[in-house]
Amino acid sequence: MTTTATSRPEPGRPSVAVWKFASCDGCQLSLLDCEDELLALAGRVRFAHFPEMSRTSTGGPYDLSLVEGSVTTPADAARILEIRRLSRRVVTIGACATAGGIQGLRNFAAAGEYAAAVYARPEYLSTLDTSTPISDHIEVDGELHGCPVDRGQLLEVITAHLAGRRPVLSGSSVCQECKARGTVCLLVARGTACLGPVTRAGCGALCPSLDRACFGCFGPSDAPNVAALADRLVGDGHGRGELGRLLRTFNAGAGPFAAGSTALLGPDPEMGSPDHG
Amino acid sequence: MADDVRSIAVEGMARVEGEGSLHVSVRDGAVADVSLDIFEPPRFFEALLRGRHFTEAPDITARICGICPVAYQTSACTALEAACGVTVDSRIQALRRLLYCGEWIQSHALHIYLLHAPDFLGCADAVELAERDRAGVARGLAIKRTGNELMTVVGGRSIHPVNVRVGGFWQAPTREAVAALAGPLDQARQDALATVAWVAGFDFPDVESDYRFVALHTGDCYPVESGRVVSRGLLDATAEEFSYRVVEEHVARSTALHARIDGELTYLTGPLARYALNSRLLPEVARRAAAEAGLEEVCRNPFRSIVVRAVELVFACDEALRLVEGYEPPDPPAAACSAPDTGSVGAGASEAPRGLLLHRYELDGRGMITTARIVPPTSQNQRAIEEDLRRVVTSSLSLDDPELTLRCEQAVRNHDPCISCAAHFLDLTVEER
Ligand code: SF4
Ligand code: SF4
Ligand code: SF4
Numbered sequence: 253m254t255t256t257a258t259s260r261p262e263p264g265r266p267s268v269a270v271w272k273f274a275s276c277d278g279c280q281l282s283l284l285d286c287e288d289e290l291l292a293l294a295g296r297v298r299f300a301h302f303p304e305m306s307r308t309s310t311g312g313p314y315d316l317s318l319v320e321g322s323v324t325t326p327a328d329a330a331r332i333l334e335i336r337r338l339s340r341r342v343v344t345i346g347a348c349a350t351a352g353g354i355q356g357l358r359n360f361a362a363a364g365e366y367a368a369a370v371y372a373r374p375e376y377l378s379t380l381d382t383s384t385p386i387s388d389h390i391e392v393d394g395e396l397h398g399c400p401v402d403r404g405q406l407l408e409v410i411t412a413h414l415a416g417r418r419p420v421l422s423g424s425s426v427c428q429e430c431k432a433r434g435t436v437c438l439l440v441a442r443g444t445a446c447l448g449p450v451t452r453a454g455c456g457a458l459c460p461s462l463d464r465a466c467f468g469c470f471g472p473s474d475a476p477n478v479a480a481l482a483d484r485l486v487g488d489g490h491g492r493g494e495l496g497r498l499l500r501t502f503n504a505g506a507g508p509f510a511a512g513s514t515a516l517l518g519p520d521p522e523m524g525s526p527d528h529g
Numbered sequence: 530m531a532d533d534v535r536s537i538a539v540e541g542m543a544r545v546e547g548e549g550s551l552h553v554s555v556r557d558g559a560v561a562d563v564s565l566d567i568f569e570p571p572r573f574f575e576a577l578l579r580g581r582h583f584t585e586a587p588d589i590t591a592r593i594c595g596i597c598p599v600a601y602q603t604s605a606c607t608a609l610e611a612a613c614g615v616t617v618d619s620r621i622q623a624l625r626r627l628l629y630c631g632e633w634i635q636s637h638a639l640h641i642y643l644l645h646a647p648d649f650l651g652c653a654d655a656v657e658l659a660e661r662d663r664a665g666v667a668r669g670l671a672i673k674r675t676g677n678e679l680m681t682v683v684g685g686r687s688i689h690p691v692n693v694r695v696g697g698f699w700q701a702p703t704r705e706a707v708a709a710l711a712g713p714l715d716q717a718r719q720d721a722l723a724t725v726a727w728v729a730g731f732d733f734p735d736v737e738s739d740y741r742f743v744a745l746h747t748g749d750c751y752p753v754e755s756g757r758v759v760s761r762g763l764l765d766a767t768a769e770e771f772s773y774r775v776v777e778e779h780v781a782r783s784t785a786l787h788a789r790i791d792g793e794l795t796y797l798t799g800p801l802a803r804y805a806l807n808s809r810l811l812p813e814v815a816r817r818a819a820a821e822a823g824l825e826e827v828c829r830n831p832f833r834s835i836v837v838r839a840v841e842l843v844f845a846c847d848e849a850l851r852l853v854e855g856y857e858p859p860d861p862p863a864a865a866c867s868a869p870d871t872g873s874v875g876a877g878a879s880e881a882p883r884g885l886l887l888h889r890y891e892l893d894g895r896g897m898i899t900t901a902r903i904v905p906p907t908s909q910n911q912r913a914i915e916e917d918l919r920r921v922v923t924s925s926l927s928l929d930d931p932e933l934t935l936r937c938e939q940a941v942r943n944h945d946p947c948i949s950c951a952a953h954f955l956d957l958t959v960e961e962r
Pocket of ligand 3: 426451452455456457458459460465466467468469470471691
């Protein structure tokens with residue numbers, strides 16, 4: 253354990269707020285999972301609002317707001333504006349907040365279809381027909397990708413924003429990390445449908461190291477060529493349905509993935525053919 | 530007459546996973562109304578699973594809850610293996626149980642130390658607690674870290690592990706990597722024993738409840754990843770049979786879907802239920818710790834659930850250690866699974882840290898999901914939690930408002946509700962907030 257003192261931070265310390273929208277809590281749990289750093293961090297900053305951790309909550313303004321989750325209700329669309337007003341910096345964390353999350357699949361379905369499918373009385377729901385990233389509603393000062401985000405990157409983002417510098421995050425692809433790690437390429441060796449070439453680095457190419465193809469949980473890398481990858485995989489015998497679904501998970505709403513899946517599946521909200529490689 | 534109306538409202542309950550609120554109103558000295566409301570927006574998992582290939586369900590459903598992803602992955606895998614008519618071999622099952630122990634360890638340590646203990650010690654959070662007892666909180670974080678390490682070795686990472694698939698795993702961890710967990714797990718077991726002694730010394734309100742317990746049961750070991758669904762004198766069912774008995778009612782007045790057996794019986798799942806139905810199957814070290822903490826074979830005081838959770842923490846560390854010592858890498862790491870071309874149905878149940886989690890899927894002949902049903906622990910426990918609140922308020926009316934509020938929050942946190950899980954199935958508050 254670290255030995256930093258944990259006396260209650262004085263008010264002069266930067267205040268951090270953690271907000272939750274539609275999400276699974278996994279990204280904010282990453283913060284509680286920083287076992288070695290948590291108490292030290294709590295000594296350096298003041299968690300002014302972090303309901304998953306504390307009963308105490310103080311009003312704004314906040315130096316840094318971390319936002320998890322996507323906007324799916326009219327009330328939340330209003331709440332995010334208020335959070336922006338109260339926060340010096342807003343950083344979104346995770347695929348839900350940056351791309352709309354898995355719940356963003358409703359954006360591809362007919363309006364109202366999802367609510368009607370799950371609830372006997374959809375008229376009692378006050379949800380929007382879309383799940384949208386935070387940046388569709390307010391200007392954000394930074395985004396951290398991943399489903400979930402990487403713990404080390406999260407600490408880097410918090411530290412950097414509080415110090416007023418840019419966090420050091422790579423915009424390259426999982427392939428780059430995979431090659432650096434020396435993993436045998438699943439795509440080249442076996443023709444497996446791997447999203448590594450178009451997925452943002454950050455996980456250290458975790459899946460290929462476990463003999464599994466990347467399924468894109470960190471979202472698109474900077475300037476990915478999704479169409480070229482799709483063409484190649486279709487040429488290798490993969491079905492358009494399989495590939496379309498692969499792009500339609502936690503980052504389905506991210507621009508390059510959304511365009512790629514729509515090109516593969518067409519406007520049909522059915523998830524394409526059953527082939528799955 | 531509204532001259533003697535007292536109301537307790539907590540909007541945005543803290544230290545629970547997800548967003549919920551609770552309301553209690555007391556009229557003329559009697560509890561008039563209690564409700565635990567979920568105001569998380571639903572994410573429509575059952576709808577978005579339709580039209581997905583069955584192999585995608587473990588990763589998709591994991592995203593229902595970041596605190597218990599392995600529970601979702603395991604219930605999904607066992608349900609879909611049943612649909613494919615596949616039984617995994619004992620090595621795969623042992624590795625699955627080991628991964629699941631990691632989730633119990635991290636989740637129970639999180640709940641005991643960061644979410645629940647501060648209530649008993651009058652602290653707002655674990656940071657404040659650490660000012661008084663830094664070594665204590667450090668011990669909790671160390672246990673939690675060991676659970677996360679175990680999940681990382683077996684699952685690739687601790688939140689939404691990537692190594693799980695229908696049929697087993699993508700890759701079996703090496704013997705060396707698994708063996709290296711023995712030291713930290715042995716330490717965690719000691720720390721868990723210290724945890725039992727620590728929480729046993731807390732002050733517990735004297736409340737007992739006549740719960741109807743429902744938990745998995747296997748007959749030869751404490752239930753984690755599999756078992757029959759059992760309730761004394763009422764139920765001894767497969768997951769598939771249970772799925773017909775549990776009925777979720779859409780209550781318009783309330784904001785929630787309430788799960789009840791046969792549509793009428795309220796029940797409780799989770800540590801108290803598992804313990805009541807299986808305490809004799811605990812390993813010696815956990816049974817001794819329970820006895821020293823003053824627990825009998827059944828515990829009906831919800832506030833003492835923290836002690837039961839700590840005993841389960843001892844069990845999970847001990848069981849993980851046993852599995853680590855006996856580890857044989859499964860080869861191949863996964864059983865081949867394909868969906869029958871006639872279409873098929875499969876159900877699976879496992880013990881998430883906070884209670885029974887049921888999945889059921891219907892597949893078409895191409896292996897695509899046509900219907901998905903997921904019954905998470907919190908929607909099953911919701912009614913029992915409200916009944917607890919009613920009982921707790923009735924016996925605590927002499928407390929002043931801040932104390933009564935805290936007591937109510939504590940009564941909810943006793944059951945470690947995971948509102949993120951529940952919300953995807955529960956209705957929303959009708960009132961505009
Ligand atoms: S991005 Fe993934 S891990 Fe993070 S909150 Fe959303 S579903 Fe959970
Ligand atoms: S396995 Fe995937 S991530 Fe790794 S190099 Fe090949 S395509 Fe890229
Ligand atoms: S390899 Fe791809 S799917 Fe796997 S963790 Fe990394 S980004 Fe996520």
